[in-house]
Amino acid sequence: MGYGMRVGEQTMFDSAEPTADAPYAQPWMVPQWRTQEILAARLAELGGRVVFGRRAVGLEQDPDGVTVHFADGSPIRARYAVGADGGRSAVRRALGTGMTGETVDPDPALVADLRITGLDRDHWHVFPPGEEGGGFLALCPLAGTDEFQLIARIPAGAAPDLTPDGIRAVVADRSHLAAADVTEVGWASVFQPRAALADRFRSGRVLLAGDAAHVHSPAGGQGLNTSVQDAYNLGWKLGAVLTADAPESLLATYEEERRAVAAAMLGLSTAVHRGEVRRGAATQQLGLGYRDSSLTAETRPAVTGVRAGDRAPDGTVDGVRLFDAFRGPHWTLLGTDAPGTVRSPGFPGLRTVPGPAPAPYGPGLFLVRPDGYVGWAGDTTAGLPGYLARYRRSE
Known part of the structure; x- marks a missing residue:
């Protein structure tokens, strides 16, 4: 059977529907250059710079x-x-x-971002090794661009050609595409999976x-x-x-x-x-957390829903989206009825979202760390000043 003939389709990720508390349920493929561009732009907004x-x-x-x-x-x-x-x-x-650590795969891998004509952008395109060409090749459309990411296994000990013509030769050897179908190569690299x-x-x-x-x-x-x-x-x-x-x-x-x-x-x-x-x-990785961390304090005798140490879910409280409320280097207190700032001796203040926390949290008050994890949870604010005092240097 020749390359280029579709023999089947399958999902690469188990499907997951977005919910109010976990709205981002699917992976997002972003080109490496775009990730770097976003980070560099944000750094510049904050007054930093990258020296190359x-x-x-x-x-x-x-x-x-x-x-x-x-x-x-x-x-x-x-x-x-x-x-x-x-x-x-x-x-x-x-x-x-x-x-x-350990070597994950004895064969290194070739990775490149490139532009290709002749492939739809609704699927990953995987070309398994076979008699008509070289080894494994995958071409993944990168969202928000007209580029594909290439991944190809390279035999151990080989010295792949990372020039645009070398990348074109790999594509032509391992798929039904011609070298000329690769119209541009942005970058290419080889790494050893380990x-x-x-x-x-x-x-x-x-x-x-x-x-x-x-x-x-x-x-x-x-x-x-x-x-x-x-x-x-x-x-x-x-x-x-x-x-x-x-x-x-x-x-x-x-x-x-x-x-x-x-x-x-x-x-x-x-x-x-x-x-x-x-x-x-x-x-x-949405289930990761820090329940056993020395920074975590769960003070409620009965817990249903989110525990201290868990990722703080999204939701809406009185028209305020929690992910928006959490954004920034501050701490956020959920579950209070009083608006404004809760003050603690020696601590500059906290942002509060007044009103009961959304249902996935369960009953209680929740202090959300700057990185979006619940650091402290309690039935009342009685233990809050003591917890926050741990984040102030003793005079």
């Missing part, structure tokens, strides 16, 4: 800060440094932090996030999701320590909370890659 062409070659730290050295000889000094520089992290290597976890996420004033701390197979999308979750978890805590006078010990909870999540994702993403687990509820 600078390669970190080492660092040193002392009780007051970190100095990062670059290949051009110009150092940068900061109170803390975050290594978010990928699986081959120069920061992690400078710290001497090891990575423990799963590995950094031995620690923090060393003094240096912290690791994203692929610098853990690498996954991209088969289920957990790599990006887990990395973004790392960044938000660490970001609000660093912000609190640097600008809100929170105790430095708050940073210890970053590794406590995130390393366990990353470790669990290693096994899941590897199983998805090997076809042992379907993409579904687990790969959506």
Whole structure:
């Protein structure tokens, strides 16, 4: 049977219908360049900037800060440094932090973003290896663009040609498409699917996030999701320590909370890659939480619905959408009847959403952390000042 003849269709993800508390039920395929564009634009809005062409070659730290050295000889000094520089992290290597893991697939993979004519954009197009061509090839339409993402297995030891003509040759060899049908190649790269976890996420004033701390197979999308979750978890805590006078010990909870999540994702993403687990509820990662975290306080004797440590669901309270209310570096209190701000000794204030929390939460009051997880839950506000006092440095 020749390439180009459709032999069947199947869903790649278990279907899930959106609900009021979990409105985003389906995966969203976004090109890597677009993800970077969104993050860079937001950073610029906040007054930050990305300096390109600078390669970190080492660092040193002392009780007051970190100095990062670059290949051009110009150092940068900061109170803390975050290594978010990928699986081959120069920061992690400078710290001497090891990575423990395994190879997920003996064959490396070729990935590229490209434009193609002659394929519909309603499906992923998968070309299994066969007698008429080379190895496995998949072409996935990227939402919001006219591009496809190419994924192709490369025999171990091979040296693939990453030029546009080399990518065209792979497509022509493994599908019914001609080389000329590939009209543009945006970028191309080769990676070895592996799963590995950094031995620690923090060393003094240096912290690791994203692929610098853990690498996954991209088969289920957990790599990006887990990395973004790392960044938000660490970001609000660093912000609190640097600008809100929170105790430095708050940073210890970053590794406590995130390393366990990353470790669990290693096994899941590897199983998805090997076809042992379907993409579904687990790969959506909406059930992750921090019930066992030292930051979590569940004070209600009887609990139905959401517990402290769980992800705070969406919903609407008196016309206010909760996901909108949560957006920002603040804490949010749900379940109160009094509007305005609840004040606590030594704490600057909280945003409140007056009125009972939506049904999925169950009865009670819920203090939602800046990263969208319930930190504290109680029947009354009696224990709230004491909980919030933990986030203020002792005088």
